Amino acid sequence: MNPRALAESGLSEADKLRLLERRYPMVVAGVVSRVPYSTAKGHASYGDGFCVSEHCRDIVNIHDEPLVLAERGSWLCTNCTERLRKLLILIESSWGMLEALLYPGAPKGGERVSSTNTGSPAPLDVAVADVMGSARDWVWSQVEHFIEDMPGKRLPADQSTPSLAGWLGRYHVQYFASHPERSLPEAVLPELDDLIRSIRAQIYPTGQRRLDIPVTCAQHRVNDRGQFVKCGGQLFAYVRDSADGRGSEVICAADEAHTIQEYEWLGMLKAKQKQGER
Numbered sequence: 714m715n716p717r718a719l720a721e722s723g724l725s726e727a728d729k730l731r732l733l734e735r736r737y738p739m740v741v742a743g744v745v746s747r748v749p750y751s752t753a754k755g756h757a758s759y760g761d762g763f764c765v766s767e768h769c770r771d772i773v774n775i776h777d778e779p780l781v782l783a784e785r786g787s788w789l790c791t792n793c794t795e796r797l798r799k800l801l802i803l804i805e806s807s808w809g810m811l812e813a814l815l816y817p818g819a820p821k822g823g824e825r826v827s828s829t830n831t832g833s834p835a836p837l838d839v840a841v842a843d844v845m846g847s848a849r850d851w852v853w854s855q856v857e858h859f860i861e862d863m864p865g866k867r868l869p870a871d872q873s874t875p876s877l878a879g880w881l882g883r884y885h886v887q888y889f890a891s892h893p894e895r896s897l898p899e900a901v902l903p904e905l906d907d908l909i910r911s912i913r914a915q916i917y918p919t920g921q922r923r924l925d926i927p928v929t930c931a932q933h934r935v936n937d938r939g940q941f942v943k944c945g946g947q948l949f950a951y952v953r954d955s956a957d958g959r960g961s962e963v964i965c966a967a968d969e970a971h972t973i974q975e976y977e978w979l980g981m982l983k984a985k986q987k988q989g990e991r
């Protein structure tokens with residue numbers, strides 16, 4: 714419908730917005746027609762009811778049938794939905810570090826600027842800029858998809874890449890997990906894994922200061938029998954100089970979505986020491 718016909722249609726605002734929604738193929742009475750997102754979502758069947766993520770599809774029984782059930786009304790299991798949330802929020806929490814690395818020659822916060830290095834622009838780290846560019850393109854393509862599906866939804870006031878990634882992670886993981894098209898939740902997890910890997914490759918380029926930690930990961934994962942179990946992966950820390958205000962990060966070797974804040978693992982280490990003293 715053209716904009717003028719839409720304006721004169723006498724339709725309610727909600728109905729007008731529905732006509733603007735992106736359309737998806739749906740079989741109605743044996744005929745394929747293209748229906749608005751909300752209609753397609755209302756009739757989505759979510760396949761065979763098993764989680765569609767690459768990781769969970771690899772977990773099969775002896776008859777080669779999948780084992781990990783998806784949540785009701787979703788393509789993904791609880792664990793994969795939670796990974797999606799964490800990986801999106803990781804883009805947000807890594808952003809400050811990427812920004813700090815973007816101009817390697819620039820004076821760090823709190824440092825005195827001497828008269829000799831003022832006036833000359835610091836050189837840009839092209840590799841860091843590339844990673845930030847891919848993250849921005851990826852986050853924006855998801856947000857565009859979201860708005861095309863639901864034209865009535867409002868975006869947050871802060872539309873920077875980290876803010877939008879955090880917003881998607883905190884409030885909209887179900888949008889991905891229960892999308893009428895299976896290809897969306899199937900694609901986002903591996904894409905995010907790649908993105909987080911490339912972000913970490915910039916933040917910790919050498920891994921020289923990688924330190925194994927004598928504590929195993931207490932978060933959850935799906936084991937090779939399709940059961941939710943304690944992860945148990947080896948934790949390691951990327952340790953920064955104590956003068957570096959960005960702090961250290963603790964990551965699980967078994968799943969890059971499993972991270973622990975520095976203050977949390979310091980507490981865990983203290984608890985372990987106390988146990989040893991007894």
Ligand SMILES: [Zn+2]
Binds near residue numbers: 765781790791792
């Ligand atoms: Zn899963």
Ligand SMILES: [Zn+2]
Binds near residue numbers: 944965966967971
């Ligand atoms: Zn883990």
